Amino acid sequence: MRHIILPIVIIACVSSHTSAQNRIGTGEVDKLYKSTCASCHGEDLKGGLGGSLLTIDTWKQVGKTTSFLDYVKEGNLEMGMPAFGGALSDPQIRSLEIYIDEMRQSAARDGATLVEAHDGVYSAGGYQFTVETIVAETNKPWSIAFLLDGNALVADRDGDLQVLKDGQLSKPIANTPEVWARGQGGLLEVALHPEYAKxxxxxxxxxxxxGKVAxxxxxxxxVVRGRIVNHEWTDQEVLFETPLKFHRSSGAHFGSRFVFKDGYLFFGIGDRGAQDMAQDLNAPNGKIHRIHDDGRVPKDNPFVDVPNAYPTIWTYGNRNPQGLDLHPATGELWESEHGPRGGDEINVIERENNYGWPVITYGMNYNxxxxxxxxxxxGMEQPKHYWTPSIAVCGIDFYEGDVFSDWQNDLLVAGLASQELHRLEVEDGKVLSDQIILHGxxxxxxVASGPDGFIYLLLDRPGKIVRLVPVQ
Ligand code: HEC
Structure with missing residues (x-):
């Protein structure tokens, strides 16, 4: 059964509602709605000759006896709903469904009780906490790795790797690799080997x-590894790079994020703006990869014996993996995937699977x-969770600290455009709930749980580092 009804997320701690997902209700689909549906269902979807499309509780057939697609194709002539099967293509009807879902979800949020932060104190998920500024102004922090001495390394997309110590970012570590800081590209992930101490x-x-292609x-x-000695990057080894023919001029979808497990390194590469390549096993883009932590290609990778297949591929059909973390109890590899409009996903990554992009998706193009x-x-995997409208999903982290102990093993999820931090309760590979714990x-x-148990957030434009600290 097609899952058409999304659970509306619980709003717990929201200071203001900004429609940051600013494409909601715009573009081609908006024109399509206005020219084909608005005359009866209203420009604001609140109804006219036809009923309101914002309250699906009052829909009589869609979601109960038929799918949205079939209903809109066939219509209900007795009730006065025309059949659109001849006039609109299936993908067009699907885009209208996503559009209605976007509008419905954001209307539900506007109506929700929005809790203000009182005197700077937020409350959500059973905790009261403040947001403490660690670094008030920096550029484009992308990832953070906590060192053993309580300090941390911060990778900035502009290319700087810096040490965060006592609330100060150091001058950049010398001789780090030169990055191509184009669009979404630049310096991305930083992580320590699990045996970094040794x-x-x-x-x-x-x-x-x-170089140049066409x-x-x-x-x-x-992907490289190296050591930092006297504030200098040394001993660099290249672990993963692709032949020039796979380089693309697009500044989109570089993926990234690392997970170490059993001597292997997992990382994602986005589709680089070439969506169909995500299904092509000969190409490295739109994939999760698995290599040994020293860069060797594992002999038991799923596609090593397939002629011409890219040997490091672990899974495919992944649009733009922006978050990756291991479930602390089960060892499952969880991934966030920045989707098209209305199609942000959370997946559990398993060997050889096809996650479907762009053959299946809950989203449509941003236009x-x-x-x-x-x-x-x-043959294609369903996401464990998805967001319509998109939150612009990015980093994820299973919370493992003692400070917010009720949140242990919950998945914290960062949203860019939505400016939201979500907390997902997960069990047996399923997402049980989705709560916004911070907004705006x-x-x-x-997002990263620090060794001190506080929850660290890297903010983008303006660049900032903050942490969530509970109020005693
Ligand atoms: C000529 C008027 C008219 C137009 C145009 C129209 N509808 Fe309807 N629609 C109706 C009527 C009448 C109903 C049935 C009464 C009701 O329950 O609202 C309906 C019902 C629906 C329902 C609810 C089905 C249910 O299960 O109860 C959906 C969804 C829907 N329309 C979608 C659309 C979409 C999408 C378009 C544009 C492609 C569209 N309609 C265009 C008149 C119209």
Whole structure:
């Protein structure tokens, strides 16, 4: 059964409602709605000759005896709902469904009781907490890795790797790799090897330009490791880079984020703006990759024996993986995938799986043009959770600290455009609930539980580092 009804998220702690997901209700789909549906259902979807489309509780057939697609195609002539099967394509009808869902979800939020922060104190999920500024002004912090001495490394998309110590960011570490800071690219992930105390390895991912492809400067995601000695990057080893033919001039969808498990390194690369390549096993984009932590290709990777397949591929059909973390109890690999408009996803990544992009998706193009009519297909994985409208999902982190102990093993999820921090309760590979625990303090690029148990957030434009600290 097609899952058409999204649970509306619980709003707990919201200081103000900004319609930051500013494309809601815009673009081609808006024109389509206005020219084909608005005459009866109203420009504001609140109804006219036809009923309100904002309150699906009052829909009589869609979601009960038929799907949205079939209903709109066939209509209900007795009731006065025309059949659109001849006039509109399936993907167009699907884009209208996403549009109605966007409008419905944001209307539900506008009507929700929005809790203000009182005297700077937020309350959500059973805790009262403040948002403490650690670094008031920086550039584009993308990821943070906590060191053993209580300090941290911060990777900035502009290319700087800095040490965060006593609330101050150091001058950039010298001799880090040159990055191709184009669009969404630049210096991305930083992480420590699990045995960093013994071996000192620091891992970085970034976009690098290998030169020109078809006359245009092009780039691709690259992974290296090195050591930091006397504030200098040394001993660098290249662990993953692709031949120049896979570099693309687009500044979109470099993916990234690292997870170490059992001597392997997992990381994602986005589709680099070429969506169909996500389904192509010969190409590295739109994939989750698995290599040994020293860069060797594991002999038991799922596609190593397939002629021409890219040997490091672990899974495919991944649009733009922006968050990756291991479930602390089960060891499952959870991923956030920045989707098209209305199609942000949370997935559990398992060997050899196809996550469907762009054949199936819950979203449409950002300009409101449809992508596909289908959201599921045999042989393709369903997300564990998705957001319509999009929150612009980015970093994720399973909370493991003692400070917010009720949140242990909950998945914290950062939203950029929505400026939201979500807390997802998960069990047996399922998402049980989705709660907004913070809203409106800025675009959240990454979330990380610190060794002190506080929850650290990296904010983007303006760049800031803050942490959530409970009120005693
Ligand atoms: C000529 C008027 C008219 C137009 C144009 C029209 N509708 Fe309807 N629609 C109706 C009427 C009448 C109903 C049935 C009464 C009701 O329950 O609201 C209905 C019902 C619906 C329902 C609710 C079905 C249910 O289960 O109760 C949906 C969803 C819907 N329309 C979607 C659309 C979409 C999408 C478009 C544009 C492609 C559209 N309609 C265009 C008149 C119209």
């Amino acid at each position: 071996n000192g390895w620091v891992y970085l991912s970034f976009s690098e330009s290998g 006359g245009k400067v092009a780039g691709m995601t690259k 409101g043009k449809p992508i596909t009519a289908i959201t599921e297909k045999e 303090i800025g675009r959240i690029r990454d």
